[in-house]
Amino acid sequence: MVRSLSLVLLLSFAFSLTATTRYVTDRAAGPVRWLEWGKPAFERAKKEKRPLFVSIGFAASWDCHRMHREAFLHGENAEALNAYFVPVLLDRIEYPDAAEAYEALQSGQGWPVNLILTPDLEPFAGARFMTTAELNRMLVINANRWAHERAAVIAEAKANIAKAKPAGEPTSIRNLPPDALRALAAGPRRDQLGGGFHRCDTCFEKILSDQALYARAYLDAWQVTRDPDFAHVARTTLDAALRDLVPPLAQPSPPSGGEGRVRGEQRLIQSAQDAHSLVPGQGPEFAEGAFYVWTRDEITRLLGHEDAAKVFKLYALKDGERLVLEDPRFLHETYDELAAPLQKLLEVRQKRPAPFREVGVTGWNGLMISALARGAAVLDERKYLDAATSAATLIATRLWDAKKKTLYRTETKTAALGEDYAMLVQGLLDLFDSGHDVKWLELAITLQQRQDELFHETNAIAAMNLLRLGALTGNETWRSRSGIDTVPSIIVVIGDARAPETRDALRAIYDRWEPMRSVVFVPRKGAVRDRMVKTLPFVGALAADPERTVTYICANGVCSRR
Secondary structure, three states: OOEOHHHHHHHHOOOOOOOOOHHHHOOOOOOOOOEEOOHHHHHHHHHHOOOEEEEEEOOOOHHHHHHHHHHHOOHHHHHHHHHHOEEEEEEOOOOHHHHHHHHOOOOOOOOOEEEEEOOOOOEEEEEOOOOHHHHHHHHHHHHHHHHHOHHHHHHHHHHHHHHOOOEOOOOOHHHOOHHHHHHHHHOOOEOOOOOOEOOOOOOOOEEHHHHHHHHHHHHHHHHHHOOHHHHHHHHHHHHHHHHHOOOOOOOOOOOOOOOOOOOOOOOOOEOEEOOEEEOOOOOOOEEEOOOOOEOHHHHHHHHHHHHHHHHHHHEEOOOOEOOEEOOHHHHHHHHOOOHHHHHHHHHHHOOOOOOOEOOEOHHHHHHHHHHHHHHHHHOOOHHHHHHHHHHHHHHHHHHEEOOOOEEEOOOOOOEOOHHHHHHHHHHHHHHHHHHOOHHHHHHHHHHHHHHHHHOOOOOHHHHHHHHHHHHHHOOHHHHHHOOOOOOOEEEEEEEOOOOHHHHHHHHHHHHOOOOOEEEEEEEOOOHHHHHHHHHOHHHHHOOOOOOOOEEEEEEOOEEEEO
């Protein structure tokens, strides 16, 4: 998606003060009088003619936690921030558009990203992680510049906006070659015991959107290469997301005299798992990676000398570090010969104090619905389809207000962004492909129509959605708006859903890697067929066989029986 910074700044004024995420609430009791990114902070800066000090980050980041604890809690720094600036927290999970636009102006990697802005939200100073002394120096220098060189500072800030380059789409992880995917799966970025991927090689936080994208990449790699290592990585990535990012249902005690338990309220799949957690047995002390790291003595005590020796042969392990495979070629041994001892280590690890998790976001849930739905089809795993259906049902019933035609980004009713619509529509289309329930296609169509009304920009996901929906519904406006010349195919299977022949036909379709394809299953007769024909009229013209399952290939409005 191409974004101009000026557009993001304009839209930022529409955001309300919500203070819903831990990045904001965890810092509320500190000496710095933080405001959340939004209109109240902007208005205060203009009224008091002060610059804004904006710290961009998210709760799962260890460096954000560490800078807060070490630099922002420091008395002199807190006094300077309160006296000379309007201190603002911008949660990049809550406001990704604004965060990404500003982050592009600051070189380097990692979070937090700290910027000083004029009251017109134009940046004139910035840095990423800073020590106490570095932050102090930045505050002193720029408070003085604002007091004594204001005209020059404002001119510099306007020049920064003028030369800012729009941010383009990042390179998809699915474009990596197989050798790179295998090395990635064996390296420090992947959680070798529990599955899933950390944010980077040197950090420990896990982000839901990363899990969804990696899972899809390894599903693609499995379909293309049939290499069981890639199927294993995809499966364990999805399993890790369901284990660690799906909040458990609360089980409150029954009323007096009652039997059983009342089932708790389901919540969105959560957005992130912290890099830091409590150190086992050391009181209220947090440390980065405490949940994931091991010592050789720990492993030997748990597994015995024989199995521990096998683990040490396979993994590069220094005390207090995570497991990293010595060679990518050893990956298959982790789910073969070493499966049992590694499972034992995982069970012990999962009893450690778990990292905290962040609130769920509609768009990232859409990405995971897509990954789970595709995993269900490609790996023939029903639990993934059930999980995708559960997440979609939750969003449809609690975060989509059909009367107001409003999609919410979080359960606190923050308005959804364009990317939320796009990611959710993609997830619903993939769920329709895998589960064949036409209500998900109907909701995808409704959400696409609403996205068209609210947002004019189109990113890569939205473009693909338009192409797929245009092909399915015959809507030429959608197809042309996608800007993609490729003509997607639609495979229609008509038969009895319970018949082995039908399952075999669908299984053969899902085994093949065909990214530009939609799959539609239509029963021979009944209410489900009638509803499908109402939504997709072209399938009504396709003849069913009373005895056999039949398959049609459709493209450009023409269908032929295979």
